[in-house]
Amino acid sequence: MFPGATAERSDANFVIVGAPLDISTSFQPGARFGPDRIRKFAETFDDYDRRTDQFFSDLAVHDAGDLHAWSDAAEYVRFLSGELGDAVADGAVPITLGGEHTVTAAGVRAVDPDVFVCLDAHLDLRSEYDGNEWSHACVTRRVLDTADEAIILGARTGSPEEWERAAEADVTVVAPEDVSDWTPEFDADSSVYLSVDIDGADPGFAPGTGTMEPFGLTPREMRDVVRAVAPATDGFDVVEVNDRDDGQAASLGGKLLKEFVYERATDQ
Amino acid sequence: MFPGATAERSDANFVIVGAPLDISTSFQPGARFGPDRIRKFAETFDDYDRRTDQFFSDLAVHDAGDLHAWSDAAEYVRFLSGELGDAVADGAVPITLGGEHTVTAAGVRAVDPDVFVCLDAHLDLRSEYDGNEWSHACVTRRVLDTADEAIILGARTGSPEEWERAAEADVTVVAPEDVSDWTPEFDADSSVYLSVDIDGADPGFAPGTGTMEPFGLTPREMRDVVRAVAPATDGFDVVEVNDRDDGQAASLGGKLLKEFVYERATDQ
Amino acid sequence: MFPGATAERSDANFVIVGAPLDISTSFQPGARFGPDRIRKFAETFDDYDRRTDQFFSDLAVHDAGDLHAWSDAAEYVRFLSGELGDAVADGAVPITLGGEHTVTAAGVRAVDPDVFVCLDAHLDLRSEYDGNEWSHACVTRRVLDTADEAIILGARTGSPEEWERAAEADVTVVAPEDVSDWTPEFDADSSVYLSVDIDGADPGFAPGTGTMEPFGLTPREMRDVVRAVAPATDGFDVVEVNDRDDGQAASLGGKLLKEFVYERATDQ
Amino acid sequence: MFPGATAERSDANFVIVGAPLDISTSFQPGARFGPDRIRKFAETFDDYDRRTDQFFSDLAVHDAGDLHAWSDAAEYVRFLSGELGDAVADGAVPITLGGEHTVTAAGVRAVDPDVFVCLDAHLDLRSEYDGNEWSHACVTRRVLDTADEAIILGARTGSPEEWERAAEADVTVVAPEDVSDWTPEFDADSSVYLSVDIDGADPGFAPGTGTMEPFGLTPREMRDVVRAVAPATDGFDVVEVNDRDDGQAASLGGKLLKEFVYERATDQ
Amino acid sequence: MFPGATAERSDANFVIVGAPLDISTSFQPGARFGPDRIRKFAETFDDYDRRTDQFFSDLAVHDAGDLHAWSDAAEYVRFLSGELGDAVADGAVPITLGGEHTVTAAGVRAVDPDVFVCLDAHLDLRSEYDGNEWSHACVTRRVLDTADEAIILGARTGSPEEWERAAEADVTVVAPEDVSDWTPEFDADSSVYLSVDIDGADPGFAPGTGTMEPFGLTPREMRDVVRAVAPATDGFDVVEVNDRDDGQAASLGGKLLKEFVYERATDQ
Amino acid sequence: MFPGATAERSDANFVIVGAPLDISTSFQPGARFGPDRIRKFAETFDDYDRRTDQFFSDLAVHDAGDLHAWSDAAEYVRFLSGELGDAVADGAVPITLGGEHTVTAAGVRAVDPDVFVCLDAHLDLRSEYDGNEWSHACVTRRVLDTADEAIILGARTGSPEEWERAAEADVTVVAPEDVSDWTPEFDADSSVYLSVDIDGADPGFAPGTGTMEPFGLTPREMRDVVRAVAPATDGFDVVEVNDRDDGQAASLGGKLLKEFVYERATDQ
Numbered sequence A, B, C, D, E, F: 001m002f003p004g005a006t007a008e009r010s011d012a013n014f015v016i017v018g019a020p021l022d023i024s025t026s027f028q029p030g031a032r033f034g035p036d037r038i039r040k041f042a043e044t045f046d047d048y049d050r051r052t053d054q055f056f057s058d059l060a061v062h063d064a065g066d067l068h069a070w071s072d073a074a075e076y077v078r079f080l081s082g083e084l085g086d087a088v089a090d091g092a093v094p095i096t097l098g099g100e101h102t103v104t105a106a107g108v109r110a111v112d113p114d115v116f117v118c119l120d121a122h123l124d125l126r127s128e129y130d131g132n133e134w135s136h137a138c139v140t141r142r143v144l145d146t147a148d149e150a151i152i153l154g155a156r157t158g159s160p161e162e163w164e165r166a167a168e169a170d171v172t173v174v175a176p177e178d179v180s181d182w183t184p185e186f187d188a189d190s191s192v193y194l195s196v197d198i199d200g201a202d203p204g205f206a207p208g209t210g211t212m213e214p215f216g217l218t219p220r221e222m223r224d225v226v227r228a229v230a231p232a233t234d235g236f237d238v239v240e241v242n243d244r245d246d247g248q249a250a251s252l253g254g255k256l257l258k259e260f261v262y263e264r265a266t267d268q
């Protein structure tokens, strides 16, 4: 259980689901251990948040455990989407712990947001990767089947096709150097989904991820994005954390999750 | 390049192909790093083998590098099988470096042996696993579509369905405790394929594997099987080595490969 | 949850409690991670056991989770003992996952056995260690306040005082070399408690433990003891597993737990 | 021996004592290895400091080795305090290498400063933690029994009780974002004690610590504090370094110790 | 092969040579694994670079593999220098993957530049170290036998003799704090050699190196230097990466290599 | 200090010297950390030995610390030999902690024994390796310049030239399989030197070594050799332990050292 996520499912304002999908990781596998690792390294965080003067354990967060993953990503996304959609139907904000970035597609389907915001080193705008349209490298493209627009913060690499797709009107790319100046300007009634691919961080801060990409964001830059976007957000995830470091990636991921909940809860 | 595998492809009696498939690993992933890790830890072995008085680099071994894997295991097995079949057609013995055990199906298809011998903690006789018939846990079942019989040495666990299948006439299971007493009794003209799933060893000797299973074989027991079976063998592999230990699994795997080649070569 | 420990508490024949006490570890700490690590590495084991023809998940095993540990060992033992005693009162066999060996004292108090059998490199017969009578190095001494006799299998080191205590009539020490020849000869109505300190194994098979001691037992020797003692056993534990290896110690510990349950259950 | 700490005890201006206490660590243990690890990773640093034009080995630093720790923290603090007090009595500056933060209480007692300055992610102002008033999480509270005021730099988390205590007049908390703007304003005759809890750094720079807390200080920010405070400082420590990273925490800790000595020595 | 370095040697504009020399490393060895580790962690980078609108695999880069190292550094430098000189003679830019910094001497000899620029925590200006003039700690001194001047960016430590040497007219030292303000001002026809000692980075970003030195550069600062210097550069290397971290150092090193090639190629 | 090695140099019957030479290691470096690692993992062993009824700390063992190594192996061996010779001159038994196997040459020169016995996977009988006659791979050849004969226990690999040299009358090779049957038959007045290359063990028991070679000895087989040879032995070493495992190699090495001292001391 994520520390402090002690609410019953029926009382929950936030529902955490672990999604240990780990099949398309192109380089360093281990994202399947992400959910448990994030939970473990979050044990050391205080329940109380000074800034918002709230206890996490008071914020009606339920941890539904992990949804066992198997080798058919498309079907898994469908199944996970149903599970997360149940949370949405019950008025809760679904929070997914990846697992590879692919699982974000399930969260987005469940939430059906207007805007998709993500922190990511990569554009993830491929139509397919190695013949697989459900690769983690295609997830933002998949998401755009549902959401109206995507804002990718911290992106610093992609294929020409991805950059071309990114040049279209429904995609905004903010380079790592510009993230600290970015502020969200959503329509008042926009629904937003926020996805944190931990590789948006510089590898020094999150080496335990599938595809490290140098020159990334600092933890505080990521935190400020999470805080700024949270009030408008109806679905959230932290993905691409694996077990191949000394806990840096999981610690950062778990902390960003808590920042999200603290901020989002003040809005309720 | 596997150390000493300096022959040209056209002159080769043995062709090594890395097969870094790593998608169905149910527990600890990383088999994709197996081929390179086996090559690396083999650098420290002497070229010369005293017992057979041969230099490995004289035995016409070619290392064809790795065959890039992707997320469709069935298709990958087909493709790999073609590659290995080319080696067979050229009169060479194909040697596969896994990767998950699934890749063995490709080797067996390429060789089309009468008998399939493997060292494995697991029966791998499932018809499917998590809905996937190309899971590593099904490979011996898949192999029996091609080979007439299977001999599984060191197996110590399986599902009831697997044990039932294992009870049929075409399967022989030798418990770890009995492996040191086992000797092959192949028909003179039988073609044999030999597969080494490194988890046949006790985890103390090969912790770097996807699914550790205690109470296994010692390295010398595995070596003696490899030496005994090698003369009749037309295809070979070492699989399920990953990068999650301090080199024990890769070192053992690479050494067994060399033992195979030394012994098999004396027969030519 | 320990894989397959799906029974409700009220229906359980076996109750697993994690006891992550980790304060007196004199050398390498980390036993606090033992319970979760044992659970994790057990995920890869088959539910079905061929030898006894049973499914673990059919054997009415309940995993009660971990009992949070703090810095007062004496009080923790008392508290844990109460928890385990509740299982005993309900007719279940308590199974403790350590944590340091000290937690065994709680299991023994709860079960109140006639005979204490343990696999351990160490005598653990000190009256105190560094002024602490609740050190892991004193646990068998503590246990003898409750049990009538102790049989220590695989012990190979101790202080003079420990060896002197071991020479008394109520203690039997079996050297590692003699363990394979040992067979239990309990009175028919004796109640037995069995404790597995994973450092009974040679460090090659279980490096992830607080105080490695070479020249130890093989996994099969430990398994055979577990199987032989299990039928008479009313309480069981696996202790001293930490997170400082590549899973060998946890894998062995979890497997011995399963062996215990499979064997003990056939007796019911 | 800390590299360059070659002075005899009787000639020393600085006395280093290792204090490997590691019992109350609430999450990741291993602080007991901190002293040796700091010494080891300091081997690679130059003896000479350009900025102050001094050789460390000329600065009369003595390394008294480690003071063996046991399970009674209160008694250990008393004993360590005596040892450090001897250094103070001899006119030397005591430098403690932790071990958990609890050991700072001993240094403060020995020095009896007016002002306690520390770099820490945590307030450490609990009156007790899990019933233990000598937990590392209570050390600044303990210290305030001796010192008149505490300045906590880089603190970013705590319980409501801790924040309440922090709001009192004798405590100053400087958020990580404000540390670079902070300058000490001590009374001319104030005695100061400076404690470096390595978790004040962002986990990217010091993952090897018991309780990682993201959004922390950069190494240069910590260095600038050490340099600024050193001239007024009569006792120093580096604590909460463990062996669970690749040396980052120990390297940073050892370097900050050297920065302290170089700066403090220029004042003599 | 470095990913994308697919050109034939005869067509190459850039020739990569691995130089796994690892004998004088004074602290943490393992630089011998640097070349392969850099290649491995570069697999995850996109072939395409948005900024310069180029594919790496279009830039005529050839990977010549590793030049086996042995225990005579002076002779190895001579031999390696010949190999790299062949590339220069063929009009290609030689790129060396260390290995210890000593190998840079070979690159400089091959290129015979006017200016030597390096990113390094250390001055490396010793005339000898432990009696060895071919130690990595002497390489910039060795280089000054060939080049007219040296610019050392990010240097923060050295012996008095090194600082004295650094004070001469042909050496410029730029402290880490000043690197972001530095811009190259080479004569139009100057030939430049650029060497990246990965320990120029702060240890948080590159812990896998032989001699960590805190308070270093950020990855972006290093990148900006590489981009600024690349157009004038005729020889390049990345050195002192070892295998003692979770890939951070290798990932950064490989990325800087790619930045170098992308920028340098636009100039051709 | 090696635990219990508390004797003054002048009173010592055994003198331990750390010899962290680590330059010719052909594969995995790190032997420089062997001495400290052996000392560290020995902390957990009891001072008292039951079999010989002795306290290690009563056996007059002095730990002289490490003799700093540099890059000239021949000169280092000469220097180390002098240091060890001083111990011999004082009537003490020198015990060397490697470092690479090369350091054994120093011990043998100091002791000038009739017989050299070693546990090793390798013959180490090369006249040179990569042009270096002081490579670890040549040490037994070097030793035979001093000793009259060599007995190599557990050797399982070598070059043809080594096997040829091994076939001469002054060399005895005992294969791993035969070591348990071997018993020493020294002339009554023979002086013996005993060297333990930890790679004599199977990699499962000692993965932390420079060149793993499967199919090796068990820890008990090594122990029995040490006990059998110790009474006649005038010099001893444990070499080739590095820091690339979880402590198995160091633990085994330190324990064998203690077994040597316990047994040898009973003879005095």
Ligand SMILES: [Mn+2]
Pocket: A101, A120, A122, A124, A136, A197
């Ligand atoms: Mn992504």
Ligand SMILES: [Mn+2]
Pocket: A120, A121, A122, A197, A199, A200, A211, A240
């Ligand atoms: Mn990404």
Ligand SMILES: [Mn+2]
Pocket: B101, B120, B122, B124, B136, B139, B197
């Ligand atoms: Mn298998």
Ligand SMILES: [Mn+2]
Pocket: B120, B121, B122, B197, B199, B200, B211, B240
């Ligand atoms: Mn298997």
Ligand SMILES: [Mn+2]
Pocket: C101, C120, C122, C124, C136, C139, C197
């Ligand atoms: Mn015990």
Ligand SMILES: [Mn+2]
Pocket: C120, C121, C122, C197, C199, C200, C211, C240
């Ligand atoms: Mn024990």
Ligand SMILES: [Mn+2]
Pocket: D101, D120, D122, D124, D136, D139, D197
């Ligand atoms: Mn603290």
Ligand SMILES: [Mn+2]
Pocket: D120, D121, D122, D197, D199, D200, D211, D240
């Ligand atoms: Mn803290």
Ligand SMILES: [Mn+2]
Pocket: E101, E120, E122, E124, E136, E197
């Ligand atoms: Mn350098």
Ligand SMILES: [Mn+2]
Pocket: E120, E121, E122, E197, E199, E200, E211, E240
């Ligand atoms: Mn450097």
Ligand SMILES: [Mn+2]
Pocket: F101, F120, F122, F124, F136, F139, F197
């Ligand atoms: Mn040797």
Ligand SMILES: [Mn+2]
Pocket: F120, F121, F122, F197, F199, F200, F211, F240
């Ligand atoms: Mn050897």
